[in-house]
Amino acid sequence: MAIDKDLALKLYRTMVRIRVFETVTEKLFLEGKLPGFVHLYIGEEAIAAGVNANLRIDDYILSTHRGHGHTLAKGGDMKKMMAENYGKFTGYCKGKGGSMHIADFSIGMLGANGVVGGQFPISVGAGLSIKLRKTDQVVVAYFGDGAANRGTFHEAMNMASIWKLPIIFVNEDNQFASTTRKVRTLSVEHVAQRASAYNVPGVRCDGNDVIAVYEAAKEAVERARRGEGPTLMSCQTYRLKGHFIGDPEKYRTHEEVEKFWKQEPIGRFEKIAFENGWLTEEEKNAIWEEYQKEADEAVKFAEESPYPDPEEALKDVFVNPLEEGLK
Amino acid sequence: MREITIAQATAEALMEEMSKDPGIFIIGEDLTAHGGIFGQFVGIPEKFPDRILDTPISETAIVGAGVGAALTGMRPLVDLHFADFITITMDEIVSQAATMRYMFGGQSKMPLVIWAPDGAGLSAGPHHSKSFEAWFMHAPGMKVVVPSTPYDVKGLLKSALRDDDLVLFFQHKKLFKFKGPVPEEEYVIPLKKADVKREGSDVTVITYSMMVHHSLEAAKKLEGEGISVEVIDLRTVWPFDFDLIAESVKKTGHVVIAHESWKVGGVGAELASQIQEKLFDYLDAPIVRVGAEHTPIPFSPPLEKRVIPDAEDVYRAVKKVLEDA
Structure with a gap:
């Protein structure tokens, strides 16, 4: 295992940073402070952390409605993200997108998509752009098990394969498409089994084992950078929270969720990290405190930020509006 | 050229x-x-x-x-x-x-x-x-x-x-x-800018794409009857050039809007609405719209011709807008 302390800490830090942000977000939502709908990434942190540890800042990612973790892993700004959750003007999207539509073009985060499977065709375009510009960037398209049943998946996989585009399709198989179990909607046991239909490598890995994800993604990213084409990864995980905050979760039992909490990725990694001497109890506490402080500051920033002026709603439709009254 | x-x-x-x-x-x-x-x-x-x-x-x-x-x-x-x-x-x-x-x-x-x-x-x-x-x-x-x-x-x-x-x-x-x-020299046409394809003083026909040609044909026929038709080619339907439309409507007081796509909920509906909202006092008659019948587009030539508007439909619309005045 080619994991040293630096890498181990990087993976751990990313997971903790996401967990803390999501936990704070959940609390705020339940207190009635956040409008709209929020979909939490809790329990799936190992995937964004493990994949992103292989990416450069100029690589692209495309995300889902459950996308906070992807943006944070890529280096996203907690303050701007929290302010967007609040619908404040200082948020990533000036309050026009919200939790489901975070984007940060300065770090290659091309946007979280509210349409399940909407990211596949766009990832093809980012991959094609890289190929036409002849750079060695790569694209990661994160998607859930539900999205794998969209027609967009088929079209994008085929096109990425024939053109050998540098895309890593990362399936986060969290067992549920909204409220419906994967076993009722997916024709295969796991999405990577579909890779052979597109003549691309299909890799299944334990999505709660950050090292397994890191290593699978490493190979896929290196392959893409060499110009050898896309990879379809399927990371098996479990959505520890409801589809959205406030989901009555009648489709599963409390016992089932409790069982999976025992396999959650951060606790699992801590055990290994302690055993290997990558992490001490003091370092662990310091890391959690550091991110709790960052999240608290993000909340303070968001709460003190102004809401957008209502007239802001009429701006940003066009770059060149061409006329008065058209924004 | x-x-x-x-x-x-x-x-x-x-x-x-x-x-x-x-x-x-x-x-x-x-x-x-x-x-x-x-x-x-x-x-x-x-x-x-x-x-x-x-x-x-x-x-x-x-x-x-x-x-x-x-x-x-x-x-x-x-x-x-x-x-x-x-x-x-x-x-x-x-x-x-x-x-x-x-x-x-x-x-x-x-x-x-x-x-x-x-x-x-x-x-x-x-x-x-x-x-x-x-x-x-x-x-x-x-x-x-x-x-x-x-x-x-x-x-x-x-x-x-x-x-x-x-x-x-x-x-x-x-x-x-x-x-x-088309000139050999380079030129560009800005988006949104409409074009007067034929000047006239009695009726304004606002149109675009294929219907520009049908409208010009109708205008020629109407000229023989002493009716002067101005044909405005929108070229860009969004955003559209309301300034040019207003200039023409103020001059003629009669408006026909013609497009090949369906009349119901078409571009003409929005244009007619904005014209009556902003230029009601200049209109001498209700605006007349020309567009396809509300059916899919059929295959057989006589059926397709029945559904899709042509020069004859624009001709009749111009006559109607003048009769209604």
Whole structure:
């Protein structure tokens, strides 16, 4: 295992940073402070952390409605993200997108998509752009098990394969498409089994084992950078929270969720990290405190930020509006 | 001045812009074998072999590829083969390309042209004859161009390729062989600017695309009856050039709006509404609209002719707007 302390800490830090942000977000939502709908990434942190540890800042990612973790892993700004959750003007999207539509073009985060499977065709375009510009960037398209049943998946996989585009399709198989179990909607046991239909490598890995994800993604990213084409990864995980905050979760039992909490990725990694001497109890506490402080500051920033002026709603439709009254 | 076809004007605009901007590329189905199915890209595969890409039959991925490339520094033109196929890719156009800049708070640009041949009159049947410009005027985030002459096609396509916003560019498939004067020297036509295709003083006919030609034919016939018709070619239906419309309406006091696509909920409905909201006092008669019957577009020539408007319909509409005064 080619994991040293630096890498181990990087993976751990990313997971903790996401967990803390999501936990704070959940609390705020339940207190009635956040409008709209929020979909939490809790329990799936190992995937964004493990994949992103292989990416450069100029690589692209495309995300889902459950996308906070992807943006944070890529280096996203907690303050701007929290302010967007609040619908404040200082948020990533000036309050026009919200939790489901975070984007940060300065770090290659091309946007979280509210349409399940909407990211596949766009990832093809980012991959094609890289190929036409002849750079060695790569694209990661994160998607859930539900999205794998969209027609967009088929079209994008085929096109990425024939053109050998540098895309890593990362399936986060969290067992549920909204409220419906994967076993009722997916024709295969796991999405990577579909890779052979597109003549691309299909890799299944334990999505709660950050090292397994890191290593699978490493190979896929290196392959893409060499110009050898896309990879379809399927990371098996479990959505520890409801589809959205406030989901009555009648489709599963409390016992089932409790069982999976025992396999959650951060606790699992801590055990290994302690055993290997990558992490001490003091370092662990310091890391959690550091991110709790960052999240608290993000909340303070968001709460003190102004809401957008209502007239802001009429701006940003066009770059060149061409006329008065058209924004 | 030399005369070239609309297909040639299309290819010229692209080749000139591609020579200047390495970010422009063309993507779509069946582009290289014959230079596009209407000859609209003749010469481009030879001149820019790496920048005109034949795709699988995957419209959602084709438009999505345009969106992703536009987000990451390129300036794609997506050829949709037939405008009818736009229904397959509505999410990519409406919810993604047209929404992203707004949804991301102005962080991104969408320098993407979605190009599609629309229109009826070739007995192509219900799946290859439709015109959908009204839908893309209805939803925000798109500029919609519907040119009628080789000169306009060339100048407007060059503007569309230089624009940083999503542009839908619809060319009527019956017009690809239509010839008209196009100067050798470079020029561009700004988006949104309408054009008076014929000056007149009695009735204003507001139209675009194929119906410009039908309207000019009707105007000629009406001239023989002593009726002077002004024909305004909108060229861009969103945003549209209300200033030019207002100038003409104030002069004539009579308005006919003619388009080939369905009359119900069409571009004419929005125009008529805005004209009566802003220029009611100048109108001498209710506005008359000309558009397709509310049916799919049938195959058999007499059926298609029954559904799609032509010069005779514009002629009758002009007579009606004058009788109603």
